[in-house]
Amino acid sequence: MSTFTLHDVRFIEPEKTRNYLNEDYGFFSWLLTKDHKRIGILYLLSVTVLFMLGGFFAMMMRVELLTPEGDLLTSDTYNKFFTLHGIVMIFFFLIPAIPAVLGNFILPIQLGAKDLAFPKINLLSWYLYMISAVIGLFIIITGGVDTGWTFYTPFSTQFSNTHVFGVTFAAFIAGFSSILTGLNFLVTIHRMRAPGLTWYRLPLFVWAMYATSIVQLLATPVLAITLVMLMFERVTGVGIFDPALGGDPVLYQHMFWFYSHPAVYIMVLPAMGVASEVIAAFTRKKIFGYKFVAFSSLAIAFLGFLVWAHHLFVAGISVYSAMIFAFLSYFVAVPSAIKVFNWTATLYKASVSWQTPMLYILGFIGLFTVGGVTGLFLAALGLDVHVTDTYFVVAHFHYIMVGGSVMAYLAGIHYWWPKITGRMYPEWWARLAALLVFAGFNLTFFPQFLLGYLGMPRRYHAYAPEFQVLNVMSTAGASVLAIGYALPLCYLIWSLRFGRKAGPNPWGAVGLEWATSSPPPKENFHETPVVKWDAYDCPAMMNAIGETQNV
């Protein structure tokens, strides 16, 4: 048994085998597929296109902000671009990215299941997403929208003469895609785990997706209700939020953030799950404090529902309710801190490999930490009065969402790329891209903390001349970042044809997805696997598989 190495870990693995990619050919075999892996690929293609669109809007904004005067775009165009950047990146990239691409592909395999619990509903989720994206694109082409992604009333209901109705309708539909994905994952995790795969043996990615799904299922309906009320008011003139009609605009902000704050956790919890997987694989070690990391995901999901009004500290709430929400906001920071410390501690006496997914995740820990601690600044009430609605906030949430979620998404894409495609990406290019992304990101967004404290408000098309130096730095960083993002697009496509064949377990990682062939067969496993090891328990898994193969 000692002759066994991790690279041999497999259940049944003849080299030339059918897999989910060559099982079936043709257009409709993809568009009507019920295979979670193919749906994951459909999502991968769609979110990539939308990420590029959102990135285009960002790039245009950064170029405009090179000079203090508003000289490249008109004010209206600039306002539409930052609105569309937010809507596209949040509703069409960040929320679906990790759950719908990586979650769809990997989660059922990690559970040892043949598919998700409701394969047809899974396909329906993708169609809802696409309908919503097509409506969104149609609106962008026919004139766009200028309310900011937050659609604050009464601007959005009575003052903006852009396509508010269409865009909120698109976001409304995208919400159902998200709800159905969450529902599907929850049922799958509860009902379809392989024999022996108890809750405490689940990979931490599954725990993170479980927590995410709860938030998707419970918070997204509130967004749907809020958007319906907004559309209703805009079309019929019945007063809900507009004070001229007897409504209350601050009520809208409460309802909007009751979804949109938990939505931050929809974006970042899956990223934390990817981080745990990658760290375990590239340290060859169990995650330090497994249960703490698992339950901190649930704690974040729960506490995330109780902090929405921290977006409203200057918007018109009483000082005492502000105090309660500030207190709870500090509370939600604790489980995030637990994760960062546990990941760091996992490196102790580990076998750390500096391959690309790990580079992204080491970067992720650093950037997520910066994003997290600057959140502490914003929760300090008296300080928030000065920095809220400035570039400090912009920098803070980009550190969480781009430094956190996008870095982890790229880590996950690289980590599972051999599983998804059966091919290795080119390591040297990938490391270069990871470094460019990290450096470009910091150069783009760190100056924005300074800009924010200096008092530059967000959503400004033109700005005071003394802010120019920092804005030029930020735009320079964005150019580096754009190259960093373009590189993987090129070499990953290249690798589809020219990449080295990966084999079932190129990383020597532990987990059911590495115990099947790459790419996996349509039904994921030829035989239902039986799990006899704890998550990330390398020797136990090798023993268990050794026994089955020695039989």
Added chain:
Amino acid sequence: MMLSDFPLFPEQASTVAGSVDALYIFMCIVTGSVSILIFLMIFYLAIKYRRGPGNEIAQEQEPPKFLEAAWIIIPFFIFMGMFVWGSWLYFRLARVPDNALQVYATGKQWMWKFQHPTGQREINMLHVPVGRPVRITLASEDVIHSLFFPAFRMKMDVLPNRYRTMWFQATKTGRFHIFCAEYCGTLHSGMIGWVEVMEPTDYQRWLAGGAEGSLASQGEKLFQKYACNTCHTGDATGRGPTLVGLYGTDAMLSDNTIVRADDNYIRESILNPQAKVVKGECAHGWLPLLGGG
């Protein structure tokens, strides 16, 4: 180092600016040192335990239990320190000193209008004396705006449906930025201006010029112009309830609730008379709706 060319702080020009900056610097030091510690730990561990011949497989170790407890409890207490300091400051920012000078600010797409009780009106410009608390009553005529004075570390959203109050006390003379911080449409980034902080004597000189009567006397003219006084006579003979001595007292409404007749109540009763009807009065159907909102 050319710090003047590369400032990290906006000018400190109010009594609270120093306190806000102190909290900011405290947070930078605490979170900065913890973050750097984490980064150094990651670098050290990832290099020391890098994979190589002889370190192919990690050494499994039972984690010492006290570590988890330590990094739950210690951060929690640090967070509570930040919470208490931040809340103390917030309360200080919310409490308006009694002797404050009154100014009225109105936000509308896309300009700031300031009015002084002595009658001066200014657009995108605000003159105030140094060393005296200034209280600003805020209203919006259309969407939500936010009045932001970076040099005073002060900001407040301006709502269309109620008055809000902010205050500052400038500590140095000069011109400082006024920004709109809540996105409000096309020229949001053009909704900017200057606050001019003056020596008290200069301020008195400025006040002496260019006003068309105090705000109260302007209000009196409007009260007559719109014929409010035909019904709201000063005694019980009028069709409307008397308004003499009303301000600041409690009024009993038709649904038996009691409200304080403050700025918000009076504004609402002018803009939307049906919203709160005083007990014993008919519906104010004949009152003209004066718009706004």
